[in-house]
Amino acid sequence: TEPDSWPARAAALIPDAAILADALPQLQAILGDPGLARLFGPDSLAEVGVTAPWAGHRLTGSIDRLLVSADRVLIVDFKSNALIPDSPAAIPEGILRQLGAYAHMVAQVYPDRRVETAVLWTRGPVLMPVDPEIVRQALQRTTIP
Numbered sequence: 001t002e003p004d005s006w007p008a009r010a011a012a013l014i015p016d017a018a019i020l021a022d023a024l025p026q027l028q029a030i031l032g033d034p035g036l037a038r039l040f041g042p043d044s045l046a047e048v049g050v051t052a053p054w055a056g057h058r059l060t061g062s063i064d065r066l067l068v069s070a071d072r073v074l075i076v077d078f079k080s081n082a083l084i085p086d087s088p089a090a091i092p093e094g095i096l097r098q099l100g101a102y103a104h105m106v107a108q109v110y111p112d113r114r115v116e117t118a119v120l121w122t123r124g125p126v127l128m129p130v131d132p133e134i135v136r137q138a139l140q141r142t143t144i145p
Contacts, residue, residue: 026080034101039065039076039120040129045128052105057144059101064120066106073126074113075102076127084121088130093138095119099130 010027014020030036038044048063065076077099085091099117107115118129 003028004022008090015047017062019121021034026122026125030120030122033125036120036125036127038067043067043069050102050105052108054101054104054139055144057103061098061102061105062107065100067120068110071112072116073106075106075115075117076098076120077102077117078120078122080122082123084099084124085128088134091119091128091130095131096135096138097142100135100137100142103135104139 006028007024009021010024015024016040023108031040041107045066045068046064048066049060051058051064053059063075064078067074068077077095079095081092099119103115103117114132116132117135118127120127
C-alpha cells in the first residue's frame, strides 16, 4: 500500500487515539525502512500458527512473520519494548525462550532447512538476528509444571 494511506488505515484498525499516536510512527518507520521490506514481501507469511510436542508437552504459538526459502526459514517476532537490548545476549529470557519454542516447532515442519530467528524491535526499528544456539539453550532452560 501507499505510504499516504497508512495513517487512515491505522486509524481504522486502532480506534484508541492514544495507542494510535504511539503506534503510527513505529508503523511508518518499519514499513518505510527498505531494509525491512523483505519482511512484508509476497514471500512472507504473517501470524503463522504453530504447534509441536516438546518434553512431554504441546507447544503452541503464533509467529509474527515467517520467511521460507529453499534452504532456510526465518522467524521474526515483533517486540515493542521501550528499551532495546544492545545485543542478543541482553534479550530478556522470556523472549529467548519464546524464540526457542518457535524454532523447535518450525524445525518439525522444515527439517531440511536452517531455522533462524530474529526480533524486530518496533521502537527502533531494529531487526536483531539471534543465534540459533542462544534460543535453543533458552528453550532447554524452560520448565513447565
